[in-house]
Amino acid sequence: MTIYNFYLFDKNGTLLYYAEWFRVKQSGMTREEEGKLMYGMLFSLKTFVTRISPMDVKEGFLYYKTSKYVLNYFETPTGLKFVLNTDIVSPNNRDILQQIYSQIYVEYVVKNPLCSMNEAIESELFKTKLDEFIKRTPIYSVRSV
Amino acid sequence: MADESLIEFLHAEIVKYVIDSNDDKVNTKCSLQKYISTLEYLGYITGFRIIERLTREWSPFKNELETMKFLCTDFWSSIYMKQIDNLRTNHKGVYVLQDNAFRYLVHLSSQKQYLEFAPRFVAFTCGLIRGALSNLGITCLVTAEVDQMPACKFHIQVQRS
Numbered sequence: 001m002t003i004y005n006f007y008l009f010d011k012n013g014t015l016l017y018y019a020e021w022f023r024v025k026q027s028g029m030t031r032e033e034e035g036k037l038m039y040g041m042l043f044s045l046k047t048f049v050t051r052i053s054p055m056d057v058k059e060g061f062l063y064y065k066t067s068k069y070v071l072n073y074f075e076t077p078t079g080l081k082f083v084l085n086t087d088i089v090s091p092n093n094r095d096i097l098q099q100i101y102s103q104i105y106v107e108y109v110v111k112n113p114l115c116s117m118n119e120a121i122e123s124e125l126f127k128t129k130l131d132e133f134i135k136r137t138p139i140y141s142v143r144s145v
Numbered sequence: 146m147a148d149e150s151l152i153e154f155l156h157a158e159i160v161k162y163v164i165d166s167n168d169d170k171v172n173t174k175c176s177l178q179k180y181i182s183t184l185e186y187l188g189y190i191t192g193f194r195i196i197e198r199l200t201r202e203w204s205p206f207k208n209e210l211e212t213m214k215f216l217c218t219d220f221w222s223s224i225y226m227k228q229i230d231n232l233r234t235n236h237k238g239v240y241v242l243q244d245n246a247f248r249y250l251v252h253l254s255s256q257k258q259y260l261e262f263a264p265r266f267v268a269f270t271c272g273l274i275r276g277a278l279s280n281l282g283i284t285c286l287v288t289a290e291v292d293q294m295p296a297c298k299f300h301i302q303v304q305r306s
Contacts, residue, residue, distance in 0.1 A: 111150065111252040113266075124258045125239050128167035 004069060004085040004139050006130070008105070008119055011079025013039040017121045019130060021140070023063065023085075042081060062094065073096060080105070090139040104129050149226065156249060160184065160265050181268045189279070196277040199223060209278020209303065212281055213240050220277060238303035242274075243296065250295035263291040267299075274299060 005020035015035030025036045042061075049061040063072045065088060074082040074097035082097040108126040109115045115123050134140055167180040199220060206212040217229035221244075230241040249266040253259050267289035275287045278301070286302040 108252055111153060113161065114253060114262055123252050123254070124256055125252070130253065 002087045003134055003137070004087070005125070006085075006100075006134070007035065007038055007081075007083040008121075009035070009039050009042075009081040009083070011081075012118070013043070014118060015039070015120065015131075016080075016118075017126075019127070019134075021134065038083065039081075044080070046075075063092075074098060074101065076101060086139060093139065096137055096139075100130065100133065104133055153248065153252075156266075156269060159187065159269070163187075164265065169189075181264060183270035184265065185272035188269040188274075190272075190275035191269075192273035192276025192278075193280045194276075195273075196220070196223075196280045200281075206281065208215070209238075209283060210234070212278070212283060213242075213301070216274065216277065217242060224273070238305060240301040240303075242299040242301065244258040244299075245296045247295050247297040250291065250297060256294070258294075260291065260294065263294060263297075264289070267291065267297055273300065274301065 002022045005023050006018065007015065008017040010016050013036070016036075017031070018031060020036070027037075029037070045064070046061045049133075050057050060075075061073055063070055065071075068088065069089055070090065072084045072086060072088050072093040072095070074094055076082075080101065082101060084093055084097055084100075087095055104126065108123055109117065109128055112123055112125075115121060121127075130141055151197060162181045163183050167176045167183065200215075203215075213232060213234070217232050221227065221229050225244070225248045227244075227246070227248075229242045230245045231241075233241045233243075246269070247270075249270070250263065253262070253266070270287050272289040275285060278285050280286075283303045286304065288300045288302075290298045290300065292298075
């Protein structure tokens with residue numbers, strides 16, 4: 001089981017943070033372009049899911065899965081979007097994203113007066129804490145090659 | 146009891162407000178001194194008042210050291226939800242209070258990053274200590290030293306008349 005990479009977008013689509021652990025293939029574009037592409041896709045998917053849904057939508061878009069990976073999506077009421085790519089055998093990873101939000105983003109970005117909330121995150125502490133957190137998760141440590 | 150983070154956000158905004166209103170682009174060195182002393186003064190008034198409330202059920206302190214101990218335990222935990230980690234003194238009126246995880250720095254950094262911004266987040270607390278001691282009859286000078294965030298040392302120098 002593996003965690004590949006992580007994206008964090010604000011409500012306007014700015015890529016606030018990106019981190020990767022076991023990403024094998026790069027997209028062949030700049031991180032900025034990739035972020036825009038990713039955000040655009042998420043935005044469309046969200047709208048699509050809400051429109052097409054045959055019943056009232058509660059949570060909307062949660063994740064998608066290909067034959068190789070799962071993209072886990074978590075959006076807060078304030079419009080922050082957390083995205084985590086994992087492999088397909090990993091269990092539901094929503095709670096991981098929720099914890100990243102409440103224990104790391106809120107603690108080390110929101111409560112850091114030197115961090116602007118609509119620009120890319122520069123804080124080393126946030127970076128360290130996120131990395132530690134991901135490496136502590138069970139799906140990171142039990143890794144099948 | 147208000148949410149703990151309320152005071153943190155408010156403190157951050159006070160710091161920002163004081164800095165913005167003192168922003169003097171001609172002479173930055175002078176404005177640094179100016180906003181630090183404004184923040185210190187705000188802390189002084191707050192400390193002076195809050196000590197009145199905190200000690201209402203106490204009998205007067207025996208000596209200076211007892212006062213400092215009160216500051217490190219009850220005073221600190223009622224404001225920062227933890228006690229001072231280390232108190233040292235040379236018994237000649239100099240006290241060093243060390244907090245290894247100072248509340249206003251703990252979310253900032255754990256290394257050298259943002260170290261240049263540390264003074265603005267400790268100035269208020271320096272004043273807080275000075276104000277509290279002043280109301281307890283101890284005139285002193287309080288400075289803070291930050292080597293490695295989030296640890297902070299407060300140096301208290303008692304002025305003997």
